[in-house]
Amino acid sequence: xxxxxDGERKAVPNTRARRAGRRGPRRHTRRDLAVLGVLLGxxxxxxxxxxxxxxxxxxxxxxxxWDGVGDITWAGFKNYDNLFTTxxxxxxxxxxxxxxxxxxxxxxxxxxxxLAVLIDRGVRFSRFYQSTLYMPVVLSLAVVGxxxxxxxxxxxxALNAVIGGRNPTDWLGDPxxxxxxxxxxxxWRHTGYxxxxxxxxxxxxxxxxxxxxxxxxxxxxQTFFRVVLPTLRPVNVIVGVxxxxxxxxxxxxxxxxNKGRNGLELLSVLVTDNxxxxxxxxxxxxxxxxxxxxxxxxxxxxxxxxELRGEERR
Amino acid sequence: MTLSATPAPARARSRGRLGVHAFLLVVSLAFLAPLLxxxxxxxxxxxxxxxxxxFSLPRHLSFDxxxxxxxxxxxxxxxxxxxxxxxxxxxxxxxxxxxVAFAVARLRxxxxxxxxxxxxxxxxxxxxxxxxxxxxxFNKIPLPYWMSDSLTVYDSYWAVIAVQIAFQLGFCVFVxxxxxxxxxxxxxxxxxxxGAGVWARYRRVTLPLCRPALAALGTLQFTWMYNDFLWGLVxxxxxxxxxxxxxxxxxxxxxxxxxNLLAAGSVLVALPTILVFLAxxxxxxxxxxxxxxxx
Numbered sequence: 001x002x003x004x005x006d007g008e009r010k011a012v013p014n015t016r017a018r019r020a021g022r023r024g025p026r027r028h029t030r031r032d033l034a035v036l037g038v039l040l041g042x043x044x045x046x047x048x049x050x051x052x053x054x055x056x057x058x059x060x061x062x063x064x065x066w067d068g069v070g071d072i073t074w075a076g077f078k079n080y081d082n083l084f085t086t087x088x089x090x091x092x093x094x095x096x097x098x099x100x101x102x103x104x105x106x107x108x109x110x111x112x113x114x115l116a117v118l119i120d121r122g123v124r125f126s127r128f129y130q131s132t133l134y135m136p137v138v139l140s141l142a143v144v145g146x147x148x149x150x151x152x153x154x155x156x157x158a159l160n161a162v163i164g165g166r167n168p169t170d171w172l173g174d175p176x177x178x179x180x181x182x183x184x185x186x187x188w189r190h191t192g193y194x195x196x197x198x199x200x201x202x203x204x205x206x207x208x209x210x211x212x213x214x215x216x217x218x219x220x221x222q223t224f225f226r227v228v229l230p231t232l233r234p235v236n237v238i239v240g241v242x243x244x245x246x247x248x249x250x251x252x253x254x255x256x257x258n259k260g261r262n263g264l265e266l267l268s269v270l271v272t273d274n275x276x277x278x279x280x281x282x283x284x285x286x287x288x289x290x291x292x293x294x295x296x297x298x299x300x301x302x303x304x305x306x307e308l309r310g311e312e313r314r
Numbered sequence: 315m316t317l318s319a320t321p322a323p324a325r326a327r328s329r330g331r332l333g334v335h336a337f338l339l340v341v342s343l344a345f346l347a348p349l350l351x352x353x354x355x356x357x358x359x360x361x362x363x364x365x366x367x368x369f370s371l372p373r374h375l376s377f378d379x380x381x382x383x384x385x386x387x388x389x390x391x392x393x394x395x396x397x398x399x400x401x402x403x404x405x406x407x408x409x410x411x412x413x414v415a416f417a418v419a420r421l422r423x424x425x426x427x428x429x430x431x432x433x434x435x436x437x438x439x440x441x442x443x444x445x446x447x448x449x450x451x452f453n454k455i456p457l458p459y460w461m462s463d464s465l466t467v468y469d470s471y472w473a474v475i476a477v478q479i480a481f482q483l484g485f486c487v488f489v490x491x492x493x494x495x496x497x498x499x500x501x502x503x504x505x506x507x508x509g510a511g512v513w514a515r516y517r518r519v520t521l522p523l524c525r526p527a528l529a530a531l532g533t534l535q536f537t538w539m540y541n542d543f544l545w546g547l548v549x550x551x552x553x554x555x556x557x558x559x560x561x562x563x564x565x566x567x568x569x570x571x572x573x574n575l576l577a578a579g580s581v582l583v584a585l586p587t588i589l590v591f592l593a594x595x596x597x598x599x600x601x602x603x604x605x606x607x608x609x
Contacts, residue, residue, distance in 0.1 A: 036421075050444070058446055121334070136349075138584075140540070140584070147580055156367070161367035196599050245440075268442045276548060293439065304435060
């Protein structure tokens with residue numbers, strides 16, 4: 001079957017080359033070109049004007065001081081200097097973002113994989129488990145934030161009601177504690193997402209591979225780690241990308257809980273605070289955004305290079 | 315192979331299976347518990363839960379809070395706002411993305427791979443990176459009164475819909491391009507021989523074959539656009555225009571928050587996506603995994 005598919009793949013460029021050679025520039029009529037121009041032009045324009053243009057503008061603005069109304073004055077690296085040395089919330093925010101990444105990567109993603117493996121072994125009621133575990137993913141992060149308050153608030157929260165005790169813990173108000181609670185809520189949502197991705201991946205693993213490993217005397221554990229997991233590489237890459245991007249983008253939950261203050265600072269919250277609030281420190285907010293951009297671009301480019309290699313192999 | 319299995323390992327396996335069931339059941343219940351608690355809390359009056367706690371037996375159950383959230387706090391209006399943003403957003407995104415994917419995957423236009431990369435990378439950027447310049451830009455672009463009562467793109471649905479589309483295009487192009495590559499080329503070649511132009515090849519030949527992928531993406535995109543929180547918050551200043559997720563904050567009082575009312579609001583906001591998910595589960599999961607399973 002693979003041989004046939006390879007043949008097909010090779011055949012495509014050949015016929016195309018022949019056709020292009022014979023028909024030359026008349027491959028598309030004028031009407032075709034008009035359709036292409038308009039229907040490719042609009043999305044490309046949208047993407048450039050609303051995504052990449054603003055990205056570049058953010059980079060530019062980060063070197064200026066601007067309050068959004070007055071003149072834009074060049075400031076060089078002053079914003080960055082302030083950010084790294086004097087802005088008190090910056091390093092805590094970086095730490096929280098990193099914590100988010102580690103927590104999702106070390107707990108949520110492997111847990112999702114574990115659940116996927118268990119469900120994939122063909123237990124009964126797998127549909128029920130799958131749906132329930134996946135349910136939190138369809139919730140708005142804002143709703144997740146509110147439900148977290150319902151459970152964790154100090155005076156009436158369900159958790160404190162269970163624990164009892166005379167000195168109730170302020171789960172979401174204590175600046176040393178609240179980030180962990182929010183991370184739990186984030187995990188609640190991330191696990192199901194990862195699980196579904198792995199479930200789909202596991203279904204596409206060739207069963208003869210597992211059989212071959214079993215015949216060679218591999219234990220179930222060896223089979224999984226040495227045979228199955230390596231074949232899931234594309235899924236691993238996607239899960240990695242999603243985990244990184246989610247933890248850099250994290251915003252909604254903390255914003256719903258307390259607008260990202262008092263122990264819940266995140267880079268995204270700092271950007272929003274600096275540009276929307278009364279502060280109007282657009283240049284400074286942009287500098288924080290650029291830090292976010294640089295970190296995420298590192299991961300995005302790595303990922304795309306991988307994709308590109310796959311593309312060439314096709 | 316099963317024939318040779320001796321009774322002892324079989325028993326061990328069934329015990330292991332029981333363990334797996336117990337584990338999955340506990341985890342599932344733990345995952346459901348917060349939602350069930352929210353529903354339970356929303357049905358009980360504040361005085362009762364304040365006095366006896368959330369785990370007490372109910373003395374009084376009613377839908378009062380739902381009525382209050384829907385009627386007094388005007389959540390119905392915010393639901394409409396969400397639909398005004400999400401429905402055109404999803405339709406236009408799917409239309410534009412499917413054409414770009416078609417051009418990249420099927421017409422093999424020059425620079426197609428670069429195009430694919432640009433769109434995909436755009437979808438992965440943190441939203442905060444583009445927020446500031448867009449905020450300024452939207453404030454600068456005037457619109458006639460009949461299009462926006464704020465006379466600018468800022469504080470109008472145009473802003474939110476446009477950004478949603480631009481942002482989600484990346485994901486849809488990526489997924490659809492992968493999907494279209496798996497379609498047989500022969501049909502398209504036959505269409506070319508029959509003299510079909512680009513539009514006919516897209517609309518009549520390719521799109522009908524993409525129906526499963528479009529259904530999957532549509533479901534997924536609807537929940538994403540509906541769930542979005544940031545764009546509404548940033549680009550709309552008139553409280554009456556907010557989508558329902560951003561408006562949830564309105565249920566919070568200035569000095570006192572009735573958490574049971576908030577629970578009712580949360581359940582109401584979550585309900586549409588949960589219903590969509592339960593009804594179209596197959597599509598939903600397919601949408602997430604279309605991009606992933608084909609490496």
